[in-house]
Amino acid sequence: MARAAKQAKNSVADKREAILRAGVKVFAAKGFFNSKVADVAKEAGVADGTVYLYFKGKDDILHSIFDRAMAEFIADGRRELERSDDPADQLAKIADVHLSRLGADRSLAVVFQIELRGSTKFMEAFSAAAFAEYLEIIRKTIESGQKSGVFRSDVKPIIAAKMFYGALDEMVTNWILSKKPYPLEPLAGEVVKVFLGGLKA
Amino acid sequence: MARAAKQAKNSVADKREAILRAGVKVFAAKGFFNSKVADVAKEAGVADGTVYLYFKGKDDILHSIFDRAMAEFIADGRRELERSDDPADQLAKIADVHLSRLGADRSLAVVFQIELRGSTKFMEAFSAAAFAEYLEIIRKTIESGQKSGVFRSDVKPIIAAKMFYGALDEMVTNWILSKKPYPLEPLAGEVVKVFLGGLKA
DNA sequence: GGTAGGTGAATGAATGCTCATTCATAAAAG
DNA sequence: CTTTTATGAATGAGCATTCATTCACCTACC
Numbered sequence: 295m296a297r298a299a300k301q302a303k304n305s306v307a308d309k310r311e312a313i314l315r316a317g318v319k320v321f322a323a324k325g326f327f328n329s330k331v332a333d334v335a336k337e338a339g340v341a342d343g344t345v346y347l348y349f350k351g352k353d354d355i356l357h358s359i360f361d362r363a364m365a366e367f368i369a370d371g372r373r374e375l376e377r378s379d380d381p382a383d384q385l386a387k388i389a390d391v392h393l394s395r396l397g398a399d400r401s402l403a404v405v406f407q408i409e410l411r412g413s414t415k416f417m418e419a420f421s422a423a424a425f426a427e428y429l430e431i432i433r434k435t436i437e438s439g440q441k442s443g444v445f446r447s448d449v450k451p452i453i454a455a456k457m458f459y460g461a462l463d464e465m466v467t468n469w470i471l472s473k474k475p476y477p478l479e480p481l482a483g484e485v486v487k488v489f490l491g492g493l494k495a
Numbered sequence: 496m497a498r499a500a501k502q503a504k505n506s507v508a509d510k511r512e513a514i515l516r517a518g519v520k521v522f523a524a525k526g527f528f529n530s531k532v533a534d535v536a537k538e539a540g541v542a543d544g545t546v547y548l549y550f551k552g553k554d555d556i557l558h559s560i561f562d563r564a565m566a567e568f569i570a571d572g573r574r575e576l577e578r579s580d581d582p583a584d585q586l587a588k589i590a591d592v593h594l595s596r597l598g599a600d601r602s603l604a605v606v607f608q609i610e611l612r613g614s615t616k617f618m619e620a621f622s623a624a625a626f627a628e629y630l631e632i633i634r635k636t637i638e639s640g641q642k643s644g645v646f647r648s649d650v651k652p653i654i655a656a657k658m659f660y661g662a663l664d665e666m667v668t669n670w671i672l673s674k675k676p677y678p679l680e681p682l683a684g685e686v687v688k689v690f691l692g693g694l695k696a
Numbered sequence: 697g698g699t700a701g702g703t704g705a706a707t708g709a710a711t712g713c714t715c716a717t718t719c720a721t722a723a724a725a726g
Numbered sequence: 727c728t729t730t731t732a733t734g735a736a737t738g739a740g741c742a743t744t745c746a747t748t749c750a751c752c753t754a755c756c
Contacts, residue, residue, distance in 0.1 A: 331715075331716060340732080343717085343735095351717075352716070382695070411608075411609055411612055443696055444696055449688070449689055456662070456669055457689055460665025460666070465654075465657060465658075465661070471623065488658055489693065492689070492691050492695075493640075493691050494646065495645055510706095531741060531742080532742060533741080541707090542708055543708060543742090548705070552742075698755105700755085700756100701752105701755100702754100703751090703752080703753100707747085708744105708747100709744105710743105710745090711743085711744075712741105712743095712744100713740105715738105715740095716737105717737085717739100720734105720735100721732105721735105725729080726729080
């Protein structure tokens with residue numbers, strides 16, 4: 295590829311990227327339905343019409359934000375998972391990736407926790423499959439722990455997986471809504487401790 | 496009060512009630528932002544303008560749905576809580592009320608799980624205080640368990656409370672999004688079992 | 697007991713504003 | 727000069743909210 299062409303292609307990618315980033319920021323700040331396409335365009339430093347050269351419409355921006363982030367998220371999780379055989383360890387890794395990724399980008403976290411759920415339509419159409427995949431990773435990890443005997447077997451793995459996910463999810467939601475800023479990632483250890491050991495003395 | 500006057504007052508309460516119920520149904524089905532006030536009015540069997548005799552506007556309907564349901568919810572929880580001294584038992588009661596109440600009204604559950612969170616504005620303005628109160632009830636229960644020695648003390652009660660809430664919350668969200676209908680309430684026992692006993696063998 | 701006037705709840709068509717989207721035109725690239 | 731990319735003003739559909747009017751029922755007076 296010639297240098298010039300590559301340059302051009304980069305600038306195209308950059309503009310798309312800028313709009314996506316602006317979308318995250320604006321949607322997080324005002325909510326998807328309260329955000330105007332013009333707001334996103336302005337934040338991205340492009341004209342209103344330009345948005346439509348890169349996205350089908352407002353919905354498509356949200357959709358794209360989700361697709362990209364979720365793909366990274368799952369890839370990250372899988373990579374970490376392969377670096378250990380111990381299911382307890384693997385759950386700790388999942389918790390860590392979950393909280394550190396979302397903890398690193400508050401706006402993205404807001405879009406994920408609040409905006410993506412704000413409509414059953416989006417939940418059903420976009421997030422359902424990817425979310426199911428994520429839950430499945432947790433479930434399998436728990437199941438393998440049960441097979442190897444490190445986890446108790448009188449618990450349905452799918453229930454435990456939902457609980458684990460729910461606990462992590464709640465940490466993130468609380469972190470977002472909290473007035474006082476604090477680091478999210480360190481909570482991973484505590485969550486895993488309680489989840490594995492239980493609350494009983 | 497004369498019979499006629501009483502009759503009239505009842506019909507006023509009924510109309511407000513009808514609009515609230517219609518709101519739950521319509522918002523659950525189409526999402527708050529995709530619902531028209533006219534849809535709610537039609538579902539309630541009143542004219543569009545009538546809605547404004549009972550509510551300040553569309554937002555106020557959602558707000559009122561939340562207020563009423565949350566008040567009932569918390570009152571229910573408190574009542575159950577007083578019927579036992581054992582913290583483990585009390586957590587079981589909370590889980591039971593939580594899952595049975597939402598499990599009894601799918602539309603209300605959808606509004607609570609999906610629509611109320613659909614906007615940071617609503618989260619901050621309306622639900623924050625009531626939600627904090629609910630979380631506080633759980634936290635205190637856990638704390639009293641720690642003081643009496645039935646719960647381990649090397650866990651921050653507020654973290655454990657969020658985990659417990661998050662786990663229950665996730666059960667509800669999954670139940671809503673599931674294609675296959677199943678009873679929600681029975682999951683309470685399983686959740687409490689894992690939360691108290693832990694996943695480790 | 698019947699009639700006239702009064703009251704306010706209820707109506708729903710009309711209003712006016714808010715955006716998502718388009719497109720004629722301009723700028724930049726090649 | 728041609729093609730590609732970008733612009734932002736103009737469009738018009740959608741929808742929350744308003745308000746002039748209707749109507750059911752109540753009260754007071756004959």
